[in-house]
Amino acid sequence: MKRFFLALRFLTVYPFGGGEEVSTEDLAGSVIFYPVVGALIGLLLFLFWRWAQTVWPVLLAATLTVALWELISAGLHLDGLMDTFDGLGVRGDLAKRLTVMKDSRVGAFGAQVLVLSMLLKVLAVAALEEKAELLIFAPVAGRTAMVVLMATCCYARASGGLGKVFVDQIGLRQLMLPLSLYLLIGFAILSWPLLYYTLSLAAVLFILRYFFRLNFGGVTGDILGAACELLELIVLLLAPFMYV
Numbered sequence: 001m002k003r004f005f006l007a008l009r010f011l012t013v014y015p016f017g018g019g020e021e022v023s024t025e026d027l028a029g030s031v032i033f034y035p036v037v038g039a040l041i042g043l044l045l046f047l048f049w050r051w052a053q054t055v056w057p058v059l060l061a062a063t064l065t066v067a068l069w070e071l072i073s074a075g076l077h078l079d080g081l082m083d084t085f086d087g088l089g090v091r092g093d094l095a096k097r098l099t100v101m102k103d104s105r106v107g108a109f110g111a112q113v114l115v116l117s118m119l120l121k122v123l124a125v126a127a128l129e130e131k132a133e134l135l136i137f138a139p140v141a142g143r144t145a146m147v148v149l150m151a152t153c154c155y156a157r158a159s160g161g162l163g164k165v166f167v168d169q170i171g172l173r174q175l176m177l178p179l180s181l182y183l184l185i186g187f188a189i190l191s192w193p194l195l196y197y198t199l200s201l202a203a204v205l206f207i208l209r210y211f212f213r214l215n216f217g218g219v220t221g222d223i224l225g226a227a228c229e230l231l232e233l234i235v236l237l238l239a240p241f242m243y244v
Contacts, residue, residue: 002026007033011143012041013074028169031147035181038143039189041072042136049125049135062126065135066118077142080225081117082110087216094217098157101222117233124236131239137189138235141197142228144182145205149219149227151175153209156218163221193242197235200242204234 006022007030008014048068052061070078087101089109100107106114128134150170155163186194208230212223219227 003030006030034143038139041139045135077225077228080222081229083222084226085113086110138232142232145231147178154218
């Protein structure tokens with residue numbers, strides 16, 4: 001259970017247990033629970049969305065749901081998305097892009113992707129109608145995507161960071177259980193449409209992986225967070241095509 005609560009603390013605002021000793025093995029082992037933590041986040045979003053629709057107009061309810069979504073993760077993955085796009089906006093060598101990503105200030109490209117991604121997410125939630133179960137599935141898919149990239153990419157920076165601990169420790173063997181949990185949880189939520197979603201998301205993730213390797217030389221903690229945000233959004237945007 002220690003590793004489950006470590007995953008919960010790393011991916012959410014869960015505040016307890018921050019003073020305990022954590023080894024690199026514990027950090028690597030905690031990724032097993034990423035799909036489970038995603039499901040818990042999604043269940044909370046689903047319940048809130050159902051209740052909010054009974055109180056407020058749809059667009060306002062969707063906005064509050066997305067606000068809760070980012071609050072649960074303390075905006076960690078959204079911050080990674082902004083930093084990643086600030087890096088992409090740099091015309092220069094790889095080292096310069098990675099340096100810009102470490103800057104705590106938000107640049108023009110980061111601000112633009114923040115506004116656009118949040119606008120799309122709100123409108124996509126508002127359009128879910130009877131497909132609200134995707135609010136449970138999207139965080140599962142996003143956090144599983146993080147583990148896939150950890151297991152299949154190299155770390156982009158020469159110097160270490162928290163993301164390096166995960167990338168160096170996670171391999172294909174450690175990926176099997178999170179993927180199995182993703183399939184079990186996903187099938188419980190979506191039933192057979194999970195097949196179409198998995199094929200589509202696998203294709204998107206393959207493209208993102210190639211894009212990150214081409215433009216950054218690998219992944220960082222920020223890029224992992226960006227991938228989570230992008231996969232969550234794509235789950236919502238694909239909804240009209242998955243229920244035919």
